[in-house]
Amino acid sequence: MNRAERAQMAMMLEVSAYPKPGNVDRCHDCPDTRLEHFLASTILARPAFDAAERTGGRVGSLIRKAVQLTNGHSGGNTHFGAFILLIPLVLGGDTEGARKVVAATDVEDAVEFYAAFGLTSVRMGESEDLDVNDPASVAAIRERGMTLADIMAYSAPRDMVAREWTNGFALTRRCADLLHAHGCGREAIVAAFLDLLASEPDTFIAKKHGMETAERTMRCAAEVLNGARDLRDFDAECVSAGINPGSIADITIAGIYVALGEGWQWDC
Amino acid sequence: MNRAERAQMAMMLEVSAYPKPGNVDRCHDCPDTRLEHFLASTILARPAFDAAERTGGRVGSLIRKAVQLTNGHSGGNTHFGAFILLIPLVLGGDTEGARKVVAATDVEDAVEFYAAFGLTSVRMGESEDLDVNDPASVAAIRERGMTLADIMAYSAPRDMVAREWTNGFALTRRCADLLHAHGCGREAIVAAFLDLLASEPDTFIAKKHGMETAERTMRCAAEVLNGARDLRDFDAECVSAGINPGSIADITIAGIYVALGEGWQWDC
Structure with missing residues (x-):
């Protein structure tokens, strides 16, 4: 399996695993985004x-390029965060290589990234002045000489996917280690996802519902792990409240990509 | 969407649609073959x-090549029949082009096909003397000057996928027409699948359980269509009896490929 296939397999395995509280998975669609949207993006991203x-x-x-290829369906932006992690990982091979890719980014990368961002409906935090719909932002990036790594560092306090670029892909690495520890296949993916959800507030939830909700979701996941809460009930609660841990899903995809490269078995 | 992507999208959409009585679908795995096996083959077949x-x-x-690329997982042969239909369709573009591809096959195509067959665990009918595990079969093919179209004509009475090669992809064409008639998306796929199942005995079922079972399954599907039988009950009955209409699934994939090329919308 080459790197491109590993990236696609990681996207497919993440969305197929279930139950993953709150997210689109094999057994659950969101109102506007269905399993098929995630799998279509998985297929159509291949040329990138x-x-x-x-x-x-x-x-x-x-x-x-990845965003453009996967932007044609009605399911909205399914994998923007995943591409932010997977593209440097595929370019660099592994987390070590991805760190070098990050360190080598320049102002043109930042400008291209802003163009990609403008194609999505991803929301920025209210405090952010680099509005992707504002042409002045691109001018500001050029004027300040900001690289894409600088942009990610700017977003890192509010965005755990951006934070991966600043901390050497630390949660991606932890997710891969969790997959190895949990054994093979679908169950290991669900277990690693829950471990991450129980230990980190999801910043996608925080942007949509506030940090308090993200932290409450984290505590609920911890209760699932210690047996005080039922996994399927927790899933149903998240779904009915519109709480979906999209950033931890992105990091899980990156973790599966890394683990597959280290011999982790999806097929058991 | 280019032809290769359309072929992959067809494979993904078919396996994601549910409920499809007896087959692996979004909500149901077979003991040895899971959703992820079908989706992995969908991703890994791309270079072919x-x-x-x-x-x-x-x-x-x-x-x-398609069989070799998708043979590495434990889910067995997930798409051999689909490849028999999709490869001439992608080569020729549509059913008209595929007919020309079929008409131009030669003895080397037949020999290569036998090599592919040998990589799978697909069963041949008992009456067939061209055993794929018998080197004498390849010698016999060369001696008789059989083309791949001849091989398919030889299997056609017992195999509805092979029959597509002999009748100008008639059921593939009918499936595409059914998809157009049923509207867009997942529900149209399930409806077209049921229409085919209610009108043709599935030869995969016939090889595994006998023609009587294939014909009874066809009658049950017709009862679902006229409201005398519940779809989900029928699905459960098929699953518990190990009855899976694999050949009609292959033809459904080919029908989705054709319909997508004619503007049919998977996304609604």
């Missing part, structure tokens, strides 16, 4: 991963 | 479809 693996290329334009 | 679209090539060796 192929380009990253075969020809190298710039991380900013490759993220933009 | 790309080669068919971009470079043309021989239909026999491309079917062999």
Whole structure:
């Protein structure tokens, strides 16, 4: 399995695993986004991963390419966060290589990333002045000489996916370690996902519902792990409240990609 | 969406649609074959479809390539029948083009196809003397000058996928028409699948359980359509009896491929 295929397999395995509280999974659609949307994006992203693996290329334009390829369906942005992690991982091979990709980003990567961002409906935090719909933001990026790594550092306090770029892909690495520890296949993915959810407030939840809700979700996941709460009940509660841990799903995809490269078995 | 992507989308949409009586679908795994196996084959078959679209090539060796690419997991042969239909469709573009591909097959295509067959655990009918595990079969093919179209004609009375090669992809065409008639998305796929199941005995069921069981399954599907039988009950009955209409699933994949090329909408 080459790197591009590993990235696609990681996207497919993450969305197929269940039950994953609150998220689209094999047994649950969101009102506007269905399983098929996630799997269509998995198929259609291939040329961006192929380009990253075969020809190298710039991380900013490759993220933009992945978003463009997967933007054609009605399910909205299914994998923007996942691409932010997978593109440097495919370019660099593993977390070590991805760190070097991050360190080498420049202002053009930042400008391309902003163009990609503008294609999505991902919300920025209210405090952020670099509005992707504001042409002045691109001018500001150029004026300040901000690289894409600088942009991620700017977003890191409010966005755990961006934070991966600043901390050497620490949660991605932890997710891969959890997968190895939990054994093979679907059950290990669900277990690793829950471990992350029980230990980190999901910043996608925080942006949508506030940090208090993200922290409450984290405590509920911990209660599932210690047996005080039923997993399927927790899933149903998240779904009815519209709480979906999308950032931890993105990190889980990146963790599966890394683990597959280290011999972790999806098929058991 | 190019042809290769359409082929992959068709494979993904077919297995994601539910409930499809007896088959692996979004909500049901078979003991040895799970949703992830079907989706992994969907991802990993891409280079065979790309080669068919971009470079043309021989239909026999491309079917062999698709089987080789998707043979690495424990889920067994998930899409052999689908590849027999999709490879000529991707090579030729549509059913008209696929007919020309079939008409142009030669002895080397037949030999390559036998090599592909040998990689799978697909069973042949008892009456068949061209045993894929018997080297004498390849010698016999060469001696008789049988093309791959001849091989398919030989299997057609017992195999509805092979029969598509002999009748100009008639059921594939009918499935595409049914999809157009039923509207868009997942529900149309389930409806078209049931229409086919209610009108044709599935030869995969016939090989495994006998023609009587295939015909009884057909009558049960017709009862679902006229309201005399509940779809989910029928699904449960098929699952518990190990009855899976695998050949009609293959034809449904081919029908989705054709319909997508004619503007049918999977996303609604």
